[in-house]
Amino acid sequence: MSTPVPRPAIAAVPPYRPGRAAVSDDLKLSSNELPFAPLPGVLATATQMLGRMNRYPDAGITALYDVLATELDVEPDQLSAGTGSVDVLYRTVAAFAGPGDEVVLPWRSFEAYPLAIAVTGATAVPVPLRRDATHDLDAMAAAITERTKVVLVCTPNNPTGPVVTAAALETFLTQVPSHVLVVVDEAYVEFVRHPEAASGLAAMRARDNVLVLRTFSKAHGLAGLRIGYGVGSRDVIEAVRVAVPFGVSDVAQAAAIASLGERDAMRSRVDAVVAERDRVAAALRSAGWEVPVSEANFVWLPVGERAMDVAARCEPVSVRPFAGEGVRVTIGDPAANDLVVEALAGGL
Structure with missing residues (x-):
């Protein structure tokens, strides 16, 4: 008996592998979550919205x-929200690339990139990072062909941590044809302290072929509510807004608005994470580990084939190994961070 067969592109897509489960939330340093409770007022706002769960959410996401x-100094029709910035990423790639097209991306970078490309039937063109874990933008520019429809730029890069500088991004964008969409993924932008870091928003304002991705999952601590957004030109956003109706819940919309109203508290928490990130990185370097300069809420250990062994040494803390490449350690509660530092004190 015959059975339905999925498209070859779908059948070839490997499953997304989330961070390993931990014995407790405090010991989970594998998923780049914040270690703090919801910001003041956000939980109360979200809880209140649960009282109308019998109603559909605002499909237009108007209030957010x-x-x-106002926050970003753009127009509402330049925004497209989704269930996390990864949802907006998937919709963006699907809107602009398909079978026969190519998408250029840095690699190693965010695990969802190859998956988002594969489901469209487009071809991923991965460009290796430089030895210092930064984007090789010259090589990425050289990889653009007449088949290229989208280029992905991740700054800070997940899972390695470095940013793309403003000068490097500007030089790169001058080499990208105007019909190719450049997606600048800024999921960790609030943690950036590099004085010369690129601004995706500045690039977007200067060029109609730039789309910026941002999220409430990281600095705002709303990972469980799944809400992120893209910012771009009206024409690009019109295409990206083609989505499943009512996808973003009223709870997530209301929580995001409430969180934006707690900027000072959010920045204070981010500052604490940044200080802890720098402390952990310095301690690991002192122990002999190679640690690229991270501008996100994690650090990267490029240990290659030793990745699984290094991750095992950190137990009971759960970190994120990438087999054959390295280990990403989220910056969490200082006590959990100390356990990782102690476990790795002897060096590689």
Whole structure:
């Protein structure tokens, strides 16, 4: 008996592998979550919205777009929200690339990139990072062909941590044809302290072929509510807004608005994470580990074939190994961070 057969592109897509489960939330340093409770007022706002769960959410995401437009100095029709920035990523790639097209991306980078490309039937063109874990933008520019429809730039890069500088991004963008969409993924932008870091928003304002991705999952601590957004030109956003109706819940929309109203508290928490990130990185370097300069809420250990062994040494703390490449350690509660530092004190 015959059975339905999925498209070859779908059948070839490997499953996304989330961070390893931990014995407790405090010991989970594998998923780049914040170690803090919800920001003041956010939990109360979200809880109140649960009282109308019998109603559909605002499909137009009107109130959040109005607040974000003011926050970012853009127009509401330049915004497209989704269930995390990864949802907006998937919709963006699907809107602009398909079978026969190519998408250029840095690698190693965010695990979802190859998956988002594969489901469209487009071809991923991965470009290796430089030895210092930064984007090789010259090589990425050289990889663009007449088949290229989208280029992905991740800054800070997940899982390695370095940023793309403003000068490097500007030089790169001058080499990208205007019909090719450049997606600048800034999921960790709030943690950046590099004085010369690129601004995706500045690039987007200067060029119609730039789309910026941002999220409430990281600095705002709303990972469980799944809400992120893209910012771009009206024409690009119109295509990206083609989505499943009512996808973003009212709880997530309301929590995001409330979180934007707690900027000072959010920045204070981010500052604490940044200080802890720098402390952990310095301690690991002192122990003999190679640690690229991270501008995100994690550090990267490029240990190659020893990745699984290094991750095992950190137990009971759960970190994120990438087999054959390295280990990413989220910056969490200082006590959990100390356990990792102690476990790795002897060096490789």
